[in-house]
Amino acid sequence: MLTRQIIRKAIRAALEEDAPYGDITCAMTIPVEARGKVRLVARENGVMSGISIFADVFREQNPGIVIVPAITDGDAFTVGRTLAEISGPVRDLLTAERVALNFVQHMSGIATMTAAFVHAVAQAESVHNRHRPRTYAHTRIADTRKTIPGLRSFDKYAVTCGGGFNHRYGLSDAVMIKDNHVAALHDQGIDMAEAIRHIRERVGHTMHIEVEVDRLDQIGAALAGGADTIMLDNFSVEDIRKGVERIDGRAIVEASGNMTIERVPAVAAAGVDVISVGALTHSVRSIDLGLDWD
Incomplete structure (x- = not known):
């Protein structure tokens, strides 16, 4: 890009x-x-x-x-x-x-x-009772859209130079249902599973659909709708582990929210496929x- x-x-x-x-x-x-x-x-x-x-x-x-x-x-x-x-x-x-x-x-x-x-992800190898990621050989570190306006391509390229991966470049690249979307849909009487199925019927077959959840009890609806990726946002490490078990390989699992170098080994060991880190570009x-x- x-x-x-x-x-x-x-x-x-x-x-x-x-x-x-x-x-x-x-x-x-x-x-x-x-x-x-x-x-x-x-x-x-x-x-x-x-x-x-x-x-x-x-x-x-x-x-x-x-x-x-x-x-x-x-x-x-x-x-x-x-x-x-x-x-x-x-x-x-x-x-x-x-x-x-x-x-x-x-x-x-x-x-x-x-x-x-x-490098911190690699430390997951030493965490007791670790779970291997279900989609990739190693948990990926990814960026977010929290970039300097006008310099997103530079910021995201720099992430790849450090061994990381790029999340979507912008709103046009993938469907991503976040917490505010869920709240807005709820106000209209539309549940998450119904919304995902509706989107799937309307977009091209190559379009990726990701859903952000902030509670374990939302995972069932995301799976029922057929989400390609489920983001566990601001979960504790224990709840991330439970989320990975519930998803059980039926979707890519992404963890996000207040990710620090100190937390990353344990989060990776919990079995997620991707850890997205806004701090890579905004801090x-x-x-x-x-x-x-x-």
Whole structure:
């Protein structure tokens, strides 16, 4: 979903936002003919995402800038490592610097946090009485729609760089009946099972239907309606285990709600197929990367 058109549009908008009338400081202080070389250096450990977008920002500023990446997306890096070398006109290097860093720092922050959650899932192997996921070999960590407006494709791509998976990109991609939908249907005298069956009759055969439940007693209706995925929202670990047993492989089981790295091993061990984590994109901290001049 992160296409060249989306990337170019976002980069141009970001450069225009930062220097709508040019870079006044550079114009007043840096000779036009001055050339320089900088290195992208890690100030802390992390997982890379967006190195090609970092390069694209400089190329958009000036196609003559030369960028030599020393890492690929999805790779882990340690503090002090040189991640790329960039050379060209000093004015253009300085003008594009902040925008380039904003993209790569934010995306690498998402990839790094995702990788930490993926690693936490692996700890489920050491949890007593664990249950293996019923659909996938390992429980998947997935993102949500809680992304920065206008940058969803960047955020979701960064999740995959950290070893996670993407939930639906938007409201047009899948049917997802959430708690407010259930409440609205109830007000109209329509129960969950009836609503799911009605939707199934109206959508194409490739359309996925997911239902969010917040109580164990709602699972029966979701199954009766034929939901493809049942999301257990804000369940305790014990209730997640009970939910997995009730569903018994008849639907993909997703757990969501206040997911932390500390909770993930036990939730994965309860047997869910997917754990969706809004914090991957709405509470991420950018990784500290900097440009050092040679």
